[in-house]
Amino acid sequence: MADYQVHEHDVLVIGAGGAGLRAAIEASAAGVSVGLVCKSLLGKAHTVMAEGGLAAALGNVDDRDDWSTHFADTMRGGQYVNNWRMAQLHAQQAPERARELEAWGAVFDRTKDQKILQRNFGGHKYPRLAHVGDRTGLEMIRTLQDHGVHLGIDVHMEHTIVELIQHGDRVVGAFGYDREKGNFRLFKAGAVILATGGIGRAFKITSNSWEYTGDGHSLAYRAGADLIDMEYVQFHPTGMVWPPSVRGILVTEGVRGEGGVLRNSEKKRFMFDDIPDLYKSSTADNEEEGWQYTQGDKDSRRPPELLTRDHVARCIVREIKAGRGSPHGGVFLDIAWIKERLPNGEDHIKKKLPSMYHQFKELAGIDITNQPMEVGPTTHYVMGGIRVDGDSQMSTVPGLFAAGECAAGLHGANRLGGNSLSDLLVFGKLAGENAAKFAKDNALSFGKEQEEQADAARRKALAPIERQDQGGDGPYQIQFELQDKMQELVGIVRNQDDLDKGVETVLAMKERAKTVTAPGNRQYNPGWHTALDLDNLLTVSEAIARAAAERHESRGAHFREDYTAKDEQWGKTTLVVKKGADGEMTLTKEAVRTMPDDLQKIIEENK
Helix, strand or coil, X not given: CCCCEEEEEEEEEECCCHHHHHHHHHHHHCCCCEEEECCCCCCCCHHHHCCCCEECCCCCCCCCCCHHHHHHHHHHHCCCCCCHHXXXXXXXXXXXXXXXXXXXXXXXXXXXXXXXXXXXXXXXXXXXXXXXXXXXXXXXHHHHHHHHCCCCCEEEXXXXXXXXXXXXXXXXXXXXEECCCCCEXXXXXXXXXXXXXXXXXXXXXXXXXXXXCCHHHHHHHHCCCCXXXXXXXXXXXXXXXXXXXXCCCECCCHHHHCCCEEECCCCCCHHHHCCCHHHHHHEXXXXXXXXXXXXXXXXXXXXXXXXXXXXXXXXXXXXHHCCCCCCCCCEEEECHHHHHCCCCHHHHHHHHCHHHHHHHHHHCCCCCCCCCEEEEEEEEEECCEEEECCCCCEECCCCEEEXXXXXXXXXXXXXCCCHHHHHHHHHHHHHHHHHHHHHHHCCCCCCHHHHHHHHHHHHHHHHHHHCCCCCCCCHHHHHHHHHHHHHHHCCCEECHHHHHHHHHHHHHHHHHHCCCCCCCCCCCCHHHHHHHHHHHHHHHHHHHHHHHHHCCCXXXXXXXXXXXXXXXXXXXXXXXXXXXXCCCEEEEEEECCCCCHHHHHHHHHCC
């Protein structure tokens, strides 16, 4: 008798963050049965940590904004290797998704005439981020959860998926277990949507929560799907650096959007020293103009602190390496200075940035209304992921869809702040809509072969426990070493020797992981969970290191100190990672799709 419980749904959504919830809502609205699997408790998804806002060209604060400008900003931020169709759909549909969220009960901050308020953010030409103080992600999850709970969605909380089940090439289900008791579950499904988030736990310093172990990337890879753009890992310029227990926790870009400035140990605003040619025409060259921009002056240009995240992160690293960093290895982010400009500055900071005020007060003993924060780069987001069709969100494997951070294409070489939350809404909806249609149009076929796959997945999952007396490495030991080496060899500033060494190191760890052990049994066993996560972390780490070693240029978040310039030919090239016929990882080059003339014209008009 099979040692697992069976569940059957028309559409199975793996991940219950913004993308997963929005996909589940849309699929349920199409009249199909929906199962929603989440690794943590419902409402605890990492989306709640997205603070600054969601980018949508509503034009409520600056009526010059429209979808074409948002599209151009996204493409420029991504260094033009984005999937232009996804960037187009995102820019066109984000306003509708924001208003829809508002209609479902999201309590956005308001303009004086009671429209959704929008704030400035890095890389965006106009104030575009709809927000709820600095707790926008939390409000999004609350709203989607409240709306979705009435739709009859079958939620499986604290479950982990370890393998996808296939009939031929098509995905027809998933196998996993509940994290509390360790009981196995087989999910049969007409279509599966991956919405599992990112890979941040492959690095030592990260803003990502414990769930971000590259599960969706790896599940799709093992099922035969293409991964693209894996070399592009975004290091958010501002994470906490002190005390050590909170190192890497995100400090929202909203601080800089509200007028916060970056200074080195000499109290100099160093961002004025390095403004890229691509952004010189749209960036302030003096402090007064930068301040006026943050206060809504339509004739002023953005301050350099609001340049793209990859550039700001590298400037911070430069200051630290030059010996001009803060006492604990970062730089200073100062919002308290705005009291010199605003008579009610202290109250303004507390109103606009309540979470940041509380975070630094409680975790670092710092009052941000009176003292600067110490900040430094932290692994934040992966632009690379599962290759999907821009219109349907289906991967290269039939029946397998992806949305949110685990899907790739929209952001290209670098994501603009705020585009992540609108990404979740736009493509979560499209994934749910098209997965439901696929499930309706294609009858589910599930037989002996699929049950054998489930049994194989079960045996694989139990292996670390069954090896516990054989003397292999523990999962935490390998995970900690992996995080150290990825941070050291595949971090913000890269070179060929380090990257080649990174690939070799990951491959050696993959061999050690084959004999990893997890003492105890299936119940209440975090070591077992970590052992199963390890396979995913090693897969995405290898993909990142291989792709980074192959791309011999600097572009967006991928910076090579041995190839500092952008290369025209590489700018026309996408790197594709796939599981080879022999089970080894393969890396191939493909041409970036040519943009239609009408969209190219928009790009030219917005330069």
